[in-house]
Amino acid sequence: MYDHKYLLEFTTEVFMRIGCSREDAGAVAAVLIAAELRGHSSHGMIRVREYYELWKSGRVNVTPDVKVVHQTPSTAVVDGDRCFGMVAGIRSMRLAIDKAATTGTGWVATRNSNHFGIAGYYAMMALQHDMVGICVTNANPLVVPTGSVSRYLGTNPLAVAVPALQEPPFVADFATTPIARGKLAVAEKKGEKVPLGFVQDADGNPSDDPGILRRGGGMLTLGGDLLHGSHKGYCMTAVVDIFSAIFSGANFGPFVPPSVAYLPVPENQPGEGTGHFFGAMRIDAFRPAEEFRSAMDQWIRTFRNAKPIKGGVRVLIPGDPEREAEERNGAAGITLVPAVVEDLKAIAAGHGFEFREKK
Amino acid sequence: MYDHKYLLEFTTEVFMRIGCSREDAGAVAAVLIAAELRGHSSHGMIRVREYYELWKSGRVNVTPDVKVVHQTPSTAVVDGDRCFGMVAGIRSMRLAIDKAATTGTGWVATRNSNHFGIAGYYAMMALQHDMVGICVTNANPLVVPTGSVSRYLGTNPLAVAVPALQEPPFVADFATTPIARGKLAVAEKKGEKVPLGFVQDADGNPSDDPGILRRGGGMLTLGGDLLHGSHKGYCMTAVVDIFSAIFSGANFGPFVPPSVAYLPVPENQPGEGTGHFFGAMRIDAFRPAEEFRSAMDQWIRTFRNAKPIKGGVRVLIPGDPEREAEERNGAAGITLVPAVVEDLKAIAAGHGFEFREKK
Numbered sequence: 001m002y003d004h005k006y007l008l009e010f011t012t013e014v015f016m017r018i019g020c021s022r023e024d025a026g027a028v029a030a031v032l033i034a035a036e037l038r039g040h041s042s043h044g045m046i047r048v049r050e051y052y053e054l055w056k057s058g059r060v061n062v063t064p065d066v067k068v069v070h071q072t073p074s075t076a077v078v079d080g081d082r083c084f085g086m087v088a089g090i091r092s093m094r095l096a097i098d099k100a101a102t103t104g105t106g107w108v109a110t111r112n113s114n115h116f117g118i119a120g121y122y123a124m125m126a127l128q129h130d131m132v133g134i135c136v137t138n139a140n141p142l143v144v145p146t147g148s149v150s151r152y153l154g155t156n157p158l159a160v161a162v163p164a165l166q167e168p169p170f171v172a173d174f175a176t177t178p179i180a181r182g183k184l185a186v187a188e189k190k191g192e193k194v195p196l197g198f199v200q201d202a203d204g205n206p207s208d209d210p211g212i213l214r215r216g217g218g219m220l221t222l223g224g225d226l227l228h229g230s231h232k233g234y235c236m237t238a239v240v241d242i243f244s245a246i247f248s249g250a251n252f253g254p255f256v257p258p259s260v261a262y263l264p265v266p267e268n269q270p271g272e273g274t275g276h277f278f279g280a281m282r283i284d285a286f287r288p289a290e291e292f293r294s295a296m297d298q299w300i301r302t303f304r305n306a307k308p309i310k311g312g313v314r315v316l317i318p319g320d321p322e323r324e325a326e327e328r329n330g331a332a333g334i335t336l337v338p339a340v341v342e343d344l345k346a347i348a349a350g351h352g353f354e355f356r357e358k359k
Numbered sequence: 360m361y362d363h364k365y366l367l368e369f370t371t372e373v374f375m376r377i378g379c380s381r382e383d384a385g386a387v388a389a390v391l392i393a394a395e396l397r398g399h400s401s402h403g404m405i406r407v408r409e410y411y412e413l414w415k416s417g418r419v420n421v422t423p424d425v426k427v428v429h430q431t432p433s434t435a436v437v438d439g440d441r442c443f444g445m446v447a448g449i450r451s452m453r454l455a456i457d458k459a460a461t462t463g464t465g466w467v468a469t470r471n472s473n474h475f476g477i478a479g480y481y482a483m484m485a486l487q488h489d490m491v492g493i494c495v496t497n498a499n500p501l502v503v504p505t506g507s508v509s510r511y512l513g514t515n516p517l518a519v520a521v522p523a524l525q526e527p528p529f530v531a532d533f534a535t536t537p538i539a540r541g542k543l544a545v546a547e548k549k550g551e552k553v554p555l556g557f558v559q560d561a562d563g564n565p566s567d568d569p570g571i572l573r574r575g576g577g578m579l580t581l582g583g584d585l586l587h588g589s590h591k592g593y594c595m596t597a598v599v600d601i602f603s604a605i606f607s608g609a610n611f612g613p614f615v616p617p618s619v620a621y622l623p624v625p626e627n628q629p630g631e632g633t634g635h636f637f638g639a640m641r642i643d644a645f646r647p648a649e650e651f652r653s654a655m656d657q658w659i660r661t662f663r664n665a666k667p668i669k670g671g672v673r674v675l676i677p678g679d680p681e682r683e684a685e686e687r688n689g690a691a692g693i694t695l696v697p698a699v700v701e702d703l704k705a706i707a708a709g710h711g712f713e714f715r716e717k718k
Contacts, residue, residue, distance in 0.1 A: 070645065070646070072462065072463030072641070072644040073432060073433070073462045073463055074432070074433040074462045074463040074464045074644070075463040075464055075640070075641075075644040075645060077645050077646065103431065103432045103433045103462055104431030104432055104433040104434040104466070105433045105434060105464060105466055107463070107464055107640065109645050144665075145662055145665055145674050146674075146675070147667055147668055147671050147673075147674050147675065148665040148666060148667060148668060148671075148674040149665075149666050149667070149668050149669075150665035150666045150674075152661070152662060152665055158594075158595075160594075160598050160601075162601055162605070170597075170601065172594035172595075172597065172598055174588075174590075174591040174594050175591070176591065177588070178582060178587045178588035178591075179588065195586055195587070197587045198587075200668075203668065203669035204667075204668025204669055204671065205668075205669070222581055222582055222588050222591055222592065223537060223581055223582065223583075224582075224583070224587055227554055228537045228554070228556045228557075228583055229533075229536070229537035229538065229581050231533070231675075232533040232534070232535065232537075232581055233581065234677075235517075235519075235531035235533050235677050236517075236531075236595065238529075238531065238662070238677060239519050239531055241658075242519075242521055242529065242655070242658065245654075245658075246521070246651060246654045246655055246658060247640075247642075247645045247646070247651075248645070248646075249646060249650075249654070252654075252657075252658050252661070253658070253661060253662070254661065270654070270657055271654070281434070281466065281606075282431070282434075283606075285431040285433070285434040285466075286429065286434055286436050286468050286606045286607070287429070287436065287606070287607075287608060291608075292605060292606075295604075295605045295608070295611075295629070295630070296601070296605055298611075298629055299600075299601065299604075299605060299611050299612070302511070302611075302612060302613065303504055303511060303597070303612070306503075306504055306507040306508075306509035306511055307507060307508050307509045308506055308507060308508070308563075309506055309507060309508055309559075309562065309563025309564075310508075310562035310563055310564070311563075312506050312507075312563065313506075314506075315504050315505075315506050315507040315509075316505070316506065316590075318593075318594050318597060
């Protein structure tokens with residue numbers, strides 16, 4: 001078990017050693033450790049080495065000039081100058097919040113960025129300002145549009161955070177596909193099949209083979225097949241791609257650069273880097289803040305008290321599992337798998353410091 | 360076959376006869392006929408009688424005082440005064456567009472409204488103003504949150520319209536559930552079963568019975584079951600409910616009034632009527648308009664040229680099927696089922712005019 005404060009400090013140190021400012025290194029670390037705390041280790045410390053390799057390959061600028069390239073009272077476009085995604089992400093969301101403070105809402109499209117961790121981190125930044133936060137990003141293309149075998153879409157997540165009064169906030173943060181890619185890798189390592197509805201083969205036939213992506217297969221959109229509404233999942237994932245790329249001038253769909261250094265950057269890219277989109281909406285731009293928050297309490301309590309299915313335990317509010325994980329992991333510490341620990345030790349050793357074995 | 364211009368004129372007449380102004384009657388008619396043209400007859404002329412009955416039951420105000428109750432430079436809340444949903448819908452979307460013209464984006468939450476037809480109509484209003492349009496609404500509760508047997512959510516549609524340059528616009532307009540309720544009714548009438556993943560029984564078990572809603576069953580969210588991401592569908596449907604109701608002060612989830620007169624209005628409603636949410640975003644608030652439109656052309660062409668699955672024909676862009684239906688039905692006329700024709704004749708006869716048999 002590792003204390004999250006130690007992991008934050010260590011990770012900040014790693015990114016400072018490769019040339020990031022303290023602020024930028026702290027941004028990267030904060031979002032990665034938030035993912036660990038919230039139980040999404042796929043977006044946590046495992047990424048330190050990936051980001052490190054991405055920097056070594058020359059694809060990340062550790063001294064970026066992140067700047068606003070265009071704006072109106074309620075909108076802006078931010079150019080990340082090939083920064084780590086968190087650096088542009090936190091700046092962009094702050095700008096959205098500032099604009100919302102004066103204009104009611106703020107909307108920022110960001111280009112020339114990289115993988116930015118969990119979308120929910122940025123959406124939740126709005127909560128302390130009495131605002132609703134929204135965040136989407138596009139991602140490596142692995143997902144097929146309905147009726148196609150072309151891997152033209154990412155697992156494109158959407159996060160929405162809504163403040164309540166006495167209840168904890170509503171925080172939805174989800175990939176717009178049935179599963180994350182990581183689940184396929186785990187099943188493959190275990191030698192297991194996956195249920196139908198996750199992937200298809202190179203011809204577009206249903207497949208239960210978790211390794212099919214390496215043989216021309218693709219991941220399916222939410223809904224799984226046309227009969228069960230995969231075209232609606234396609235719409236969702238496409239909307240996220242358009243908001244991330246077309247509003248900002250980043251790369252869309254098949255041209256999004258991979259978040260790992262060992263995969264090549266697509267040729268003839270039409271845009272710049274990866275794209276994100278951020279929104280902040282002041283709740284009192286719609287109703288008195290306390291009235292909005294009370295109504296949200298009522299929403300949350302109503303749904304939390306919905307009747308569970310027979311044999312089920314309780315109905316969850318989006319954000320419940322992550323908040324509970326955060327309390328648990330904050331107190332007990334964070335578990336890292338041995339391979340990640342080895343990576344962290346090696347990176348630290350290469351820069352003349354060390355990753356301490358335990359809390 | 361009925362000419363759409365005649366249906367527009369006839370429907371306007373119906374709603375004027377019951378007391379709507381010409382403008383309001385025209386708004387109701389325009390959205391219903393747009394649905395027929397676009398191939399969504401479930402939201403078309405079949406609703407004339409439902410709306411008529413809703414008026415007769417006293418649940419719709421045909422001389423409403425639709426007004427803005429709160430606003431900031433980029434936001435507003437509109438009270439529909441129990442109007443037909445189209446009346447508040449068109450006014451609210453126009454207001455969002457006006458705000459976007461000056462502030463970059465406009466966001467309007469609407470309460471005290473009723474069923475408003477196809478969400479895509481409002482989203483598409485933004486296109487001619489060089490804007491992206493967004494529209495959501497909540498709806499009659501028929502859908503269960505993941506892990507629950509409580510029907511607390513509607514089929515809550517989301518529509519997003521994005522302008523292109525030479526290509527027709529991207530128009531996604533979809534219920535955030537695998538199917539519309541109408542499909543269950545059709546299967547039941549035919550005595551057919553439905554595929555698993557559409558509905559569950561009163562205990563929460565998978566069901567293939569299209570009549571299960573009358574026996575305590577519920578419709579499932581997009582994804583179908585937890586394994587296939589139904590919790591992500593639940594998040595989507597919940598977000599639409601919150602934007603429609605909590606921002607505006609309308610009723611949320613289980614309290615949304617039914618869109619048909621023969622179902623009772625829920626007791627102890629926390630809000631006012633049905634809620635909608637509208638957004639307009641000026642594309643040049645992000646990038647020069649022509650640059651944005653060109654990038655969107657490139658997006659559309661890339662996805663349209665994606666490789667079809669083996670044996671498949673082509674990959675669709677959201678909005679393609681509806682646009683093609685519109686061209687077809689605009690030229691050839693609109694087919695109405697006999698029961699709808701009888702309803703229209705009876706309503707007209709009751710008000711001293713007639714529904715002409717054919718084009």
